[in-house]
Amino acid sequence: MTLVTTKKLLLDAQKNKYAIGAFNVENMEMVQAVVMAAEELQSPVILQTTPSTVKYADLDYFYANVKTAADKAKVSVALHLDHGNSFELAMRALRVGYTSIMIDGSHESFEDNIKLTQSVVEACHPSGVCVEAELGKVGGKEDDLDGGDNNPYTDPMQAVEFVERTGVDSLAVAIGTAHGVYKGIPKLDLERLAQIKEVVSIPLVLHGTSGVPDDVVQQCIQKGICKVNYATDLRIAFSKGVKEFLNKNPEAIDPKKYNAQGREEVKKYVMNKIKVCGSHGKDKSTLL
Ligand SMILES: [Zn+2]
Numbered sequence: 539m540t541l542v543t544t545k546k547l548l549l550d551a552q553k554n555k556y557a558i559g560a561f562n563v564e565n566m567e568m569v570q571a572v573v574m575a576a577e578e579l580q581s582p583v584i585l586q587t588t589p590s591t592v593k594y595a596d597l598d599y600f601y602a603n604v605k606t607a608a609d610k611a612k613v614s615v616a617l618h619l620d621h622g623n624s625f626e627l628a629m630r631a632l633r634v635g636y637t638s639i640m641i642d643g644s645h646e647s648f649e650d651n652i653k654l655t656q657s658v659v660e661a662c663h664p665s666g667v668c669v670e671a672e673l674g675k676v677g678g679k680e681d682d683l684d685g686g687d688n689n690p691y692t693d694p695m696q697a698v699e700f701v702e703r704t705g706v707d708s709l710a711v712a713i714g715t716a717h718g719v720y721k722g723i724p725k726l727d728l729e730r731l732a733q734i735k736e737v738v739s740i741p742l743v744l745h746g747t748s749g750v751p752d753d754v755v756q757q758c759i760q761k762g763i764c765k766v767n768y769a770t771d772l773r774i775a776f777s778k779g780v781k782e783f784l785n786k787n788p789e790a791i792d793p794k795k796y797n798a799q800g801r802e803e804v805k806k807y808v809m810n811k812i813k814v815c816g817s818h819g820k821d822k823s824t825l826l
Pocket residue numbers: 621676680717745746767
């Protein structure tokens with residue numbers, strides 16, 4: 539297989555009421571872990587990188603990693619820019635070969651968010667690359683972007699106007715999730731999600747899912763979420779594997795040894811979340 543766009547993946551998920559897991563990767567081992575997990579469960583999968591990740595190693599490093607994994611994989615793999623924070627970064631990702639791009643104008647005014655999103659949609663659609671936008675503010679910290687204390691949830695009627703005017707392919711909604719580690723169990727506004735789904739026809743995206751109980755994630759999927767983002771927990775899983783190995787083997791000097799254990803932990807975590815999303819057995823790569 540080669541890299542695919544998220545268009546058909548998300549529409550099939552929407553039609554059949556499951557979600558595609560979108561997993562943030564930080565290095566080669568995490569890329570391998572996510573793709574191995576998806577293959578083992580016959581699931582389509584999205585790998586994504588944030589601006590801070592592509593600052594650490596540029597877009598082309600991650601593209602090369604994920605493209606290589608996708609070429610070898612027997613399932614559909616898409617590469618998505620998560621929280622693209624400028625038109626310029628979105629265009630660089632498009633040129634490098636990312637097959638899906640988020641432009642996050644949620645910190646802008648409603649009108650400026652529309653303008654920014656429109657410009658990215660216009661640039662991406664001729665190449666068949668899908669665009670995700672965000673309306674309302676997901677709390678917490680994604681990268682260096684602080685949601686702040688004032689986190690308005692997505693307004694359903696604004697969402698209708700936003701989708702119509704931008705032509706965006708999927709929409710991240712703010713319904714009470716936050717990025718990072720939760721202090722307690724988050725309370726989500728499922729009623730609002732149902733209202734948004736009622737009036738907006740494109741696939742909806744849940745951000746800040748690490749730490750949200752699995753049954754709540756599944757309720758969100760039933761109410762219209764088609765893409766579920768997991769980031770923080772993959773970092774935790776990778777670090778756990780590495781730390782356990784180094785605690786047991788303090789003399790270890792071979793990164794292959796401890797990174798392999800990090801990779802294993804991420805793979806286990808991702809397999810579990812693919813099942814939560816219900817995308818196992820759903821790969822249709824031969825039909826795409
Ligand atoms: Zn996010």
